[in-house]
Amino acid sequence: MKASQFYISTLKEAPADAEVVSHQLMTRAGMIKKLGAGVYTYMPMGLRVIRKVEAIVREEMNRAGAVECVMPVVQPGELWSESGRFQTMGPELLRVQDRHERDFVIQPTSEEAVTDIARQDLRSYKQLPKNLYQIQTKFRDERRPRFGLMRGREFIMKDAYSFDRDEASAKVSYQVMAKAYRAIFDRFGLTYRAVAADSGAIGGDLSEEFQVIASTGEDAIVYSTGSDYAANMEKAEALKPTGPRGAATQAMTKTLTPGKSTCADVAELLQLPLKQTVKSLVLATDQTDEDGKVVKSQVWLLLLRGDHDMNEIKVSKVPGLDQGFRFATVPEILEHFGTKPGYLGPIGLKQPVKLVADREVALMADWVCGANEEDFHLTGVNWGRDLPEPDAVADIRNVVPGDAAPDGKGTLAIERGIEIGHIFYLGTKYSTAMDATFLAEDGKPRHFEMGCYGIGITRLPAAAIEQNHDARGIIWPDALAPFTVVICPVGMDRSEAVKAAAEALYAELMAAGVDVILDDRGERPGAMFADWELIGVPHRVTIGDKSLTDGVVEYQRRRDTAATKVPAAEIAAFVKGWLAA
Amino acid sequence: MKASQFYISTLKEAPADAEVVSHQLMTRAGMIKKLGAGVYTYMPMGLRVIRKVEAIVREEMNRAGAVECVMPVVQPGELWSESGRFQTMGPELLRVQDRHERDFVIQPTSEEAVTDIARQDLRSYKQLPKNLYQIQTKFRDERRPRFGLMRGREFIMKDAYSFDRDEASAKVSYQVMAKAYRAIFDRFGLTYRAVAADSGAIGGDLSEEFQVIASTGEDAIVYSTGSDYAANMEKAEALKPTGPRGAATQAMTKTLTPGKSTCADVAELLQLPLKQTVKSLVLATDQTDEDGKVVKSQVWLLLLRGDHDMNEIKVSKVPGLDQGFRFATVPEILEHFGTKPGYLGPIGLKQPVKLVADREVALMADWVCGANEEDFHLTGVNWGRDLPEPDAVADIRNVVPGDAAPDGKGTLAIERGIEIGHIFYLGTKYSTAMDATFLAEDGKPRHFEMGCYGIGITRLPAAAIEQNHDARGIIWPDALAPFTVVICPVGMDRSEAVKAAAEALYAELMAAGVDVILDDRGERPGAMFADWELIGVPHRVTIGDKSLTDGVVEYQRRRDTAATKVPAAEIAAFVKGWLAA
Structure with missing residues (x-):
């Protein structure tokens, strides 16, 4: 991509309502633009990041045997009455009536829609297990939308739903997703924890949240310094104190x-x-x-x-x-x-x-x-x-740092996280409410055992930024960056040599499949560097007239404090080497 | 893809409300599933077709210099009041109030949202021209939704919007899109016509519809048998009759x-x-x-x-x-x-x-x-x-077949079409209403000259089917097929040789990047063939035990009436040859 053909729109100042750094930086970097409260356009630069998130999620979901579909954004209220959610959900469920005064909702999730599909299509145990997922627009009418994509009203979510013949099989499906989620989060290149979460009325241990670690996170997450134990604050168990009770030594x-x-x-x-x-x-x-x-x-x-x-x-x-x-x-x-x-x-x-x-x-x-x-x-x-x-x-208290871990290994520590994924064993909650059955091996109808699995696609870039930024802007992991490499020619309009070297490197990296952008806008070096540091492209090659006469160009990673001089003839191989690493 | 890992759900009977063949076949082939009136889930098989449409559209839009973004589905009513459409649009505009009783609309198009972006970001003539597009969910509350994806309420549209400094430049942007649309429609592999359409209050000739030819189409389109002239019925001009008037010969x-x-x-x-x-x-x-x-x-x-x-x-x-x-x-x-x-x-x-x-x-x-x-x-x-x-x-009449063409070359003929694309020069209609300006070269603010360009992403597969089907099912052009090739092994569970040959061919075609599905479900041949003919996969390879002992497999294109015997050792090269053709 050449910058002149792309859409770059950076801002010096963050909007007044941007309270958190990811909201500030995504707006300043021209990645999102507010259309209304909690409602954002994904601008070209931001959409590239979102598409990279989607691609990783899609690949790993497919690899895990899930199949993609797309359910409607506008869903009949009737269906939501079957599960009871039309009545029980609060005002965060956006309800709307069509021209015939029939009730509809704007989907916040799709349990009802997918259960309706299953009860029509999946008639026999032989068709199970199945896992259907979508990457689709959702809406949740937050009372106080804020923090940009972190707590917006409209967002993109990947939601998957598994259907199984019995609890044992459902637990296998759950574990397949648990593994896929680890693969997904590993690929994002972020520091995260999978933590046990409360599974509500369903019971059991089959609920995990995937938390991106960031000091600004809304959630307190608890982990053991001596083992793999991790849970969210709601779930984290205080180790049962060992008795006996102390003896009375004072009078009341x-x-x-x-x-x-x-x-x-x-x-x-x-x-x-x-x-x-x-x-x-x-x-x-x-x-x-x-x-x-x-x-x-x-x-x-x-x-x-x-x-x-x-x-x-x-x-x-x-x-x-x-x-x-x-x-x-x-x-x-x-x-x-x-x-x-x-x-x-x-x-x-x-x-x-x-x-x-x-x-x-x-x-x-x-x-x-x-x-x-x-x-x-x-x-x-x-x-x-x-x-x-x-x-x-x-046990009715929150754990505190220094408590013994509930598995008896090490002590508990607490850090902040941003919830990006959640996997959940649902049991027959929806299939019973909506009477969704299949014919079991014994020829009798049986309610599907279900699981649901979400990832906040548009929330993830915001969480990545909360974890990875500095005073100059965003620092994307390679996997999420809108562009992996930026070529910054200095004085391209004045120097044929600079122009030729920049174009040649661009062509070579493009041919190698590198996601590279050539900044041919003709900006002054200071403004150009500031833009790319704000946008957070992880690898930068600067080509200047002066160094080029010495046969060198400059390479700098976003976290580096200084550039490395690299022979011009070797720069393409050098960059490709970094990306392969 | 292996069929056992995919989601295949074919039906013998079409639903009672499916009046047109595309609705019947898409439902029977398990490509769409109705969730409510005019609201469909894109099932895995159908989503693959939609993704192919999207990919072609995206590639050609990018090639033409347009830049992708995604605007919100739920948009503030305030913005729609600025253009006046909140008040003037009929009940097909779905209006909704949020929890704070603020007005919102579910976007049917995005002129207001994109104009709001332009007036914030595009401050100088130097930033023009720009063309922003999105591929996103839309909603139009049709009074009587019907015909499946042909006239649904929720649908996916590609909508692009160009911003130019003056009318001359806007007309260039329009022509760039006109060319891109021809490239897109050529790639779909469908018979279509680009026809002149009425440009309403804007005037001028800058409005064209892209019509997929089908006898079941809702639109009458007019073309000349002797020239390139083509227009929709609304627009098609009757050649001015040449006088003089005949003399009176009868008494009244x-x-x-x-x-x-x-x-x-x-x-x-x-x-x-x-x-x-x-x-x-x-x-x-x-x-x-x-x-x-x-x-x-x-x-x-x-x-x-x-x-x-x-x-x-x-x-x-x-x-x-x-x-x-x-x-x-x-x-x-x-x-x-x-x-x-x-x-x-x-x-x-x-x-x-x-x-x-x-x-x-x-x-x-x-x-x-x-x-x-x-x-x-x-x-x-x-x-x-x-x-x-x-x-x-x-001229106040519709033309009729046999009329002289308005360009004087040949006579007019009429056929039926399905409108899939529309490109339109908007002038300053929205930029004036919303006071969206940039600084012109003379330093003065000037309203953007705009164009808008739509493609009905989810309508296209339906139109393709109206044009290409037979009694057995859908006949996809290669470019749109959910899978390009299906391998049908007969008796895979009984014959190791069949299994091995099927797996080997599958592996070879996958490695060559062919979009192939191996039907490993173990269905009987009749049911298996009926499924794939219904689904409309264009190329089929049948591998049976008997013919395999003679060293041959069978190859059949969807429109062929009989299979061709091909040496088993040559089938991969044979299929690849067909696809390259």
């Missing part, structure tokens, strides 16, 4: 703690370690009648160590809390505890509550908690002696 | 024609040629006040030869009718003619009307028309003697 004492409504403040005031304090969180569950009216509520008190945070996903698995819960209201708290939040505790309640202790708290002795009286806490609290054993003991 | 006579309300019936009754009769069509134009209320209407009488039909586009160019017209109401007709339609004519009116005669009618003598009295016509009518000269004489 009511202590004045005026205005100290947080564990940290209380620990400081009392000169105790924070981990000696216990925080009280009050939840509630509702029982409803057939019309959805609340007929009865139950209040729950959760106890966590003062230095720990509640993990909502873990809480949602505690028996009794697993059908949904909410935070208690202030009137409910006053009714049960007789005081306002900040001084709550499990002792001296006005009304009985269900008591759940984190596993760490259950083993504590001589601990500190609220006294259920404003400006007072209790110290020296001990299980059994001062209050009965809790109704339930469970 | 009122004739009883009971119940004969059509020209054909009257001609038959009176035993006159149909071309001696004149039909009367009554139109009206309305004058409105500032609030859009009709304050005054004018009735128009159009006279056409009995064997000719009115051409609405041509009528819309007659001065006085060029701001919009409608058919007159029955009360208006009664008020001006004193009788009901069927017996109308230009003589003996109750109220004056504007009279427009087709050019042919203006030269007629001794003609027949309605007498403005039920059951009566006038014969021997002559201009000047029996009625004054018309207010206007114009």
Whole structure:
């Protein structure tokens, strides 16, 4: 490609609404252009990156035996009513009525559409397993779209769906995808982690997220310094503490703690370690009648160590809390505890509550908690002696750095990641809802066992940039770069020798199949170099009149701080050597 | 590709709603699957065809200097208000509100989005010309979607938009596209015509449609048997008849024609040629006040030869009718003619009307028309003697086969076509409405001169099938086929020799880059052949145990009625020879 025939449009300044570096740099490099809130045009320079992502994903999906199709962007609401999602999904599902006032949705994913295909086409177990995927436009009406392609409303996703005859086979299909995803992410040339994720109502361990590591990532991901263990924060298990519980050494004492409504403040005031304090969180569950009216509520008190945070996903698995819960209201708290939040505790309640202790708290002795009286806490609290054993003991906290890894090998560390892929065993959730069956070997209809597998195609370049950039711009891995090599001739319009050398190198690299661009725009060197450093092309060859008379040209990789002089006659072989490496 | 790893799903019966052969065959061949009215999934087999169309279009667009981008499917209504299309487009524009009740549209085309890009990026004449294109999902909410991909609601279109500094340069950009379109359509391997089309309000000759010839086509296209002249019916000009007008030889006579309300019936009754009769069509134009209320209407009488039909586009160019017209109401007709339609004519009116005669009618003598009295016509009518000269004489009719070509060379013939491409010089219509300017060489802002260029990517396979099919199924040209070659081993599971020969040929063709599929499903020969004839793969190699012992395999092209025996050792070279031809 010659730059004069391409579309290059770089900007000195990032738009005011660009909060993160990938949004800033993609806009400045002319890769995306905002059309509306969360809606972007993929400009020619950005589209080249997206196409490279797509090509890698497509190759590896095909290699793994998945077959590509394309499902509609605009899908009938009827179908979405079959799964129930038309009703249950929130406003992030963009709903629209056609001219005949029939309901449609703009697809955020395609479980319903693909299940509808399977129930028509896949009639026998002999046709299974099958995995259908698409690379297609999606829409999610985010309440607050931001961060450019990182959290846009319209985006491109690769979504794949596997259909299997039974759970064992579905798990094989899942593992085939898990392997393909590793192959895909390896090829991108990014630092990433595959982390265990929560699989929700389905249960089991078959859910993994693929996280590109970046300090700006929205997700906390947990890994062990001593093993392969990795999980997202929602999922990461705290190793079960080993007992026995410490013995009581103090008497329970009511202590004045005026205005100290947080564990940290209380620990400081009392000169105790924070981990000696216990925080009280009050939840509630509702029982409803057939019309959805609340007929009865139950209040729950959760106890966590003062230095720990509640993990909502873990809480949602505690028996009794697993059908949904909410935070208690202030009137409910006053009714049960007789005081306002900040001084709550499990002792001296006005009304009985269900008591759940984190596993760490259950083993504590001589601990500190609220006294259920404003400006007072209790110290020296001990299980059994001062209050009965809790109704339930469970892992309900987020892990913290330094915790022992749940596999017992090493300790946990936490880093930030950007979720780019997610693979998920679905079971028969959709096939049951939509009554999608095949004839099993015994001649009886059976619901498909399904899996779904997503990759955020347009989010990936943004994540790559969050991980790889410097003050001058983007630093693409070779596999994702819009062009692999840029040839920058200096003074091409003045020097026939420069022009000839540039054109010759361009022709030779093109012939070798190298994705090269020749900057023949006639820009001044400073502006030209700034453009290509902003755009982030990984390899640059500069051809100048002066060095050419010495028979050399300059080669510089995007991360290099200085150029290397290379004999002009050897530059093509030199570049090809780097690319092959 | 091996069939066992692909997704093949053929049907014996077409769905009940499939009215046209392409819809029937694409569904039966498992290329598309209906998700809702006018909304289809492109199944793996169909997607391969679509990708081949896209690849050809992309290559030729790039070769012509256009640059690819992708604009959003969901576009802000605000932008569409700038051009006015948000208000003026009918219900075929799918409008949607997001969670914040802001207006959006699902793009049917992208003039607004691309003009918004140009006015931000293209600031100087030095950056022009530029041509941006996308291959992207579109939606048009057809009142009655039908015919599968031929008139669906969601479809894929390639739309390109050129930006130029002045009209002369824009016309060059248009011609570059005209040439690229011919290159594209030549590569598809279909019979097509590029025909002149009406350019609407813009004027000039810069609008061409690319029509795939098919007897089932919705469009009538007109071409000369003696020259390159071709136009669509709307545009095709009737050669101006040469005078002088014939002299009157008959007296005007009122004739009883009971119940004969059509020209054909009257001609038959009176035993006159149909071309001696004149039909009367009554139109009206309305004058409105500032609030859009009709304050005054004018009735128009159009006279056409009995064997000719009115051409609405041509009528819309007659001065006085060029701001919009409608058919007159029955009360208006009664008020001006004193009788009901069927017996109308230009003589003996109750109220004056504007009279427009087709050019042919203006030269007629001794003609027949309605007498403005039920059951009566006038014969021997002559201009000047029996009625004054018309207010206007114009070409207002559709051409008919046998008309002289407008370039004077040969006569016109008519065939049916399916519109697949359209190129159009837009002028400054959008750039003015959206105030999109660049700085011209004189330093002053100037509106872009634009062109737009579309190809119906998903409609093309349907058109190809309408043109190329037989009772057994689709007959793809090589360039569009989902697979170019299919290898059909007979009894692969029983014969090691067949299996080995099939695998060896498959490997050799794959290595040569041939798009080949090996049918390893183990189907019986009849079912296997029926599938591939339905799917329409152009080249088939059948490998059977019996012939293999004689050292031969069978080769058959999709249109061949019988197979050719080819020595097994030569088959790979033989197939490659056919493909190279």
